[in-house]
Amino acid sequence: MAFVYKADPVRGAEWARLFAAKAPDIPFHIWPDIGEPDRVRYLAAWVPPQDIERQFPNLELFFSTGAGIDQFDLTVLPPELPVVRMAEPGVVAGMVEYATMAVLALHRDLPTYIRQQREARWAAHRVYPASKRRVSVLGLGVLGCAVLDQLRTLGFQLAGWSRTRRQIDGVACYAGREELAAMLAGTDILVCLLPLTQETRGILDSKLFQHLPRGASLVHVGRGAHLDHQALLDALESGGLSSAVVDVTDPEPLPAGHPFWAHPKILLTPHIASMTQPETAVEQVLDNIRCHQAGAPLMGLVDRSRGY
Ligand code: NAP
Ligand code: GLV
Numbered sequence: 001m002a003f004v005y006k007a008d009p010v011r012g013a014e015w016a017r018l019f020a021a022k023a024p025d026i027p028f029h030i031w032p033d034i035g036e037p038d039r040v041r042y043l044a045a046w047v048p049p050q051d052i053e054r055q056f057p058n059l060e061l062f063f064s065t066g067a068g069i070d071q072f073d074l075t076v077l078p079p080e081l082p083v084v085r086m087a088e089p090g091v092v093a094g095m096v097e098y099a100t101m102a103v104l105a106l107h108r109d110l111p112t113y114i115r116q117q118r119e120a121r122w123a124a125h126r127v128y129p130a131s132k133r134r135v136s137v138l139g140l141g142v143l144g145c146a147v148l149d150q151l152r153t154l155g156f157q158l159a160g161w162s163r164t165r166r167q168i169d170g171v172a173c174y175a176g177r178e179e180l181a182a183m184l185a186g187t188d189i190l191v192c193l194l195p196l197t198q199e200t201r202g203i204l205d206s207k208l209f210q211h212l213p214r215g216a217s218l219v220h221v222g223r224g225a226h227l228d229h230q231a232l233l234d235a236l237e238s239g240g241l242s243s244a245v246v247d248v249t250d251p252e253p254l255p256a257g258h259p260f261w262a263h264p265k266i267l268l269t270p271h272i273a274s275m276t277q278p279e280t281a282v283e284q285v286l287d288n289i290r291c292h293q294a295g296a297p298l299m300g301l302v303d304r305s306r307g308y
Contacts, residue, residue: 004056006031006045007065014278015044023286042289047072061292063285064302065276067091067143070196070223074304082292087142087300088284090277095221098273099147099191102219102245103156105267106189107133111243115264130155136183138203139193139222140166140173141308142300143274147193159183163199163306184211189219195308196223206231215242221273224250229260236265247273 003019003026005012012030019028026042029035031049040056044063049055052062062077064085077083105111109125116123133156137144140162148158152170159172161183166173174183184190190212194200204220204227218241220227227246235241243265249258252271260266288298302308 001041002027002029002035002039003042003044004029004031004034004040005065006043006047006049008046011065011276011278015282018278018282022282023289026289042285044285048077050076052076053078061288061298063288065281067095067274067276068195068223069302069308070225074302074307079304082298083302083304084288084298085300085302086276086281086284088276088280090280091274092142092146094274094277095143095193096146096150098247098269099143099193099219099221100150100154102221102247102267103135103151103189103191104154105245106217106219106243107156111265111267114267131157133157133188134159134186135189135191136160136187137191137193139195140168140171141193141195144191144193147191159186180208181211184208185213187212187216189217191219192222192226194222194226196225197307201225202228204228204231206234209235209240212241214240216240217242218244218246220244220246220248222248224248224252224271229258232266233259233263236263241265243267245269247271 005015009030016028016030019026027035034040037056038058041058041060043056043059044065046065048062059081062081062083067086069083069085107130135151135156136159137148138161140160144160145168148160148168148171151158158170160168161174161180165175192204209231232244245267246260247269248271254260260268284299291298
């Protein structure tokens with residue numbers, strides 16, 4: 001039995017070191033070195049290779065090296081092959097840090113103060129307590145729930161939206177398209193932590209922004225294709241939205257000259273909100289291999305019929 005890693009080679013070298021220490025019985029290869037293809041039972045990749053079934057005839061598990069799986073076409077994988085994504089503690093902790101930073105930045109008017117500093121303008125604006133600020137999260141999965149847990153400790157008024165009904169302490173939960181507008185109407189800061197699927201593609205559009213109270217703001221940490229760029233620019237221009245923190249765009253990298261780069265109301269980062277951490281990711285991969293061998297449920301197993 002062997003394991004092949006096909007993603008960033010620098011992180012791959014860390015995975016190799018961790019595998020050697022924690023699972024010396026599993027030969028570990030970094031793509032394009034795949035050892036003997038017949039022996040490969042496990043493959044971890046950001047995007048799987050073409051023709052995976054022919055290349056690895058005995059594959060038992062496919063691991064996405066990201067928390068999301070929209071970067072590849074699920075239908076290219078053999079239908080019975082279990083797909084496991086990285087819902088590992090490192091990627092969760094990173095997202096909690098970033099989303100909390102972004103919500104606090106918007107709550108405390110950081111984009112305004114950055115603009116004022118550039119203009120050498122000293123002007124104080126009213127400070128509101130967190131208890132007066134309504135933060136809503138689109139997506140109540142592993143990441144959305146962890147972010148809400150952290151935001152709760154800061155005293156924000158919280159709401160969240162998912163496909164199926166959830167119950168979370170201290171969070172007003174909404175479900176399905178028919179309840180989305182009601183949540184948006186009571187939102188000052190909207191955080192997008194949805195997976196990218198056919199249903200969620202383009203969801204951050206002008207219609208959605210119109211449901212938000214005037215002057216609300218956006219933290220976008222889902223996937224680039226959730227967001228209609230022009231709709232965001234229009235909403236910022238009209239004052240419908242006051243500011244946005246954007247970590248993901250479509251395309252990535254954002255092309256030179258794109259209006260987001262220099263927009264005074266947008267704080268932009270290059271898809272770094274969170275990253276899989278080799279130490280905890282390898283731990284979870286090895287746990288999952290053990291679960292698979294024991295016939296136990298896998299952590300982060302993707303439901304291919306839902307697409308996430
Ligand atoms: P997850 O555990 O699969 O949770 C997804 C959540 O979204 C669930 O609550 C789900 O509803 C909800 N959802 C899915 N489709 C929906 C729809 N059509 N309408 C309403 N709600 C819907 O995912 P996760 O681990 O929290 O990760 C979320 C996403 O974050 C990833 O897919 C990835 O795109 C993104 N991400 C970004 C970064 C970054 O650095 N920017 C890093 C990691 C991940 P149910 O609860 O009803 O299933
Ligand atoms: C990063 O965006 C991930 O999906 O892990």
